Amino acid sequence: MVDLLKGIRVLSFNHFLMGPVGVQFLADLGADVIAVEPPDGAFQRKWSGANNKRVDGQSMLFLVGNRNKRSLVLDLKKPEALEIARKLVATADVLTENFRPGVLDKLGLGFAAARAIKPDIIYATASGFGADGPYVNRPGQDLLVQALSxxxxxxxxxxSGPRAIGVSAVDHHGAALFAAGILAALVKRARTGDGGRIDVNLLSAALDLQQESLTCYMNGEPPDDTHQPEHVSGWYYSAPYGIYATRDGHIAISLGSIEVLAEALDLPREQRFADSEAFSRRDEITAAIAANVASRTTTECLDRFTSLGIWHAPVNDYSKLADDPQIKHNGSFQTVQGATGAPITLVSHPIQYDGQVPEVRMPPQKLGAQSEDVLTELGYDQDAIRTLYSTGAIGSAP
Known part of the structure; x- marks a missing residue:
């Protein structure tokens, strides 16, 4: 069992994707994460994509970022619920939230208020564009940030012109940065005893994803066009770097010598180029490679490239991932019994610790499943809990 963060309590006011996934990373490592949700559930329970695809009533977005967390329902519009929240802050090491900037301040749960309750609290916020600035009130969402960045x-x-990535890549990278920032703050607090504030935003995460490309662009003479040329997967790459259609599929050809690649493909003399021309004549080079590879099967290309040490890989669609031998070896997917009883398959925590992948201790929980447990830990007795249910401060009784 991986319990590197055992004894650390994280109070999570998070919704949608970046916040929940980032906090889930900490939960996987053994932190006690209490996910605070409104009576009708956080946004991720309601949105599913893919024509509202669900597993036994559970949304896809909810299953993505809510394992290993306890669910507590609080109606923060009610003073009794705010009092519970403040009591939880006093017990927490970390408070996390990804509402629009200022929302928790209005509820009396902002950074200053939290630090007054718990001086060494680590207060971590995730937003679309930052805690302040000209875009502070804009809706921050992955596609919009992909466009702006x-x-x-x-x-x-x-x-084709601009095209979005096929997943919420900025949200996921932002989640990783969110977790990393919190872990850094925990190390600082262990050394100094001081908490602090961590701010992560989608726009900065999107730029961070592009460090290679942006550093190339910002230094020296910029190019006229940063769209990908035909076949080459990035404006700053040389041939053959890209994906090519074979007779029965696709293959990715990565960095390597185009002279060796020409040998592997038996290219005619007029289609052979020097390695020094890999960037300046990349359109001609990749056109020749594409025409040649299109006449061969994927297996034939794999065999030829392997024998000559050319970096390559077949292009898998999702139907092939579960049977990929390395993915199976790494344990990258876990199928567990969900909170509703139906089996669910989740993407595993991406890091091994002393050879172990963190297990799914708790599948994503039903709304408010641990409300009574958390309140009991705070000292509320059964009569007080029944009263809170009756006022709606902690949602409806299960």
């Missing part, structure tokens, strides 16, 4: 342009081709 230039990511959609460099992902698109010259022919």
């Amino acid at each position: 230039g990511l959609a342009v460099i992902t698109g081709t010259r022919k």
Whole structure:
């Protein structure tokens, strides 16, 4: 069992994707994460995508970022619920939230208020664009940030124009940064005894994803166009770096010598180029490679490239991932019994600790499943809990 954060309590006021996934990372490591939700559930319980696909009533977005957490329902519009929240702050090491900037301040749960309750609290906020600035009141969402940050342009081709990445990549990277910032703050507090504030935002996460591309662009003469050229998967890469259609599928060809690649493909003399021309003549080079590879099967390309040490990989669709031998070896998917009884398959925590992948201790929980447990820990007796149920401060009784 991986319990690196055992004894650390995280109070989570998070919704949608970046916040829940970032906090889930800490929960996987053994932190006691209490997810505070409104009586009708956090947003991620309601939105599912894929024509509202659900597993036994559970939304896809909810299953993504809510394992290993306890669920507590609080109606923060009620003073009794706010009192419970303040009592929880006093017991927490970390408070996390990803509401629009200022929302928790209005409820009396902002950074200053939390620090007054718990001086060494680590207060971690995730937002679309930052805690202040000209975009502070804009809706922060992955697609919008991909557009604003230039990511959609460099992902698109010259022919297609801008194109978004096929997943919420900025949200997921932002989640990783959120977890990393909190872990850094925990190390600082262990050394100094001081808490502090951590701010993570989607726009900065999107730019961080593009460090390689942006550093290349910002230094020296910029290019005329940052769309991907045909076949080459990035404006700043040389041939052959990209994905090519074979007779029966697709293959990715990565960094390597185009002279060796020409040998592997038996290219005619007029289609052979020097390695020094890999960038300046990449359109011609990749056109020749594409035409040649299109006449071969994927297996034939794999065999030829393997024998000559050319970096390559077949292009898998999702149907092939579960049977990929390395993915199986790494334990990248876990199927567990969900809180409703139906089996659910989750993407595992991505890091091993002393050879172990953190287990799913608790599948994503039913709304308010641990409300009574958390309140009992705070000293509320059964009569007080029944009263809180009757006023709606902690939602409806199960």
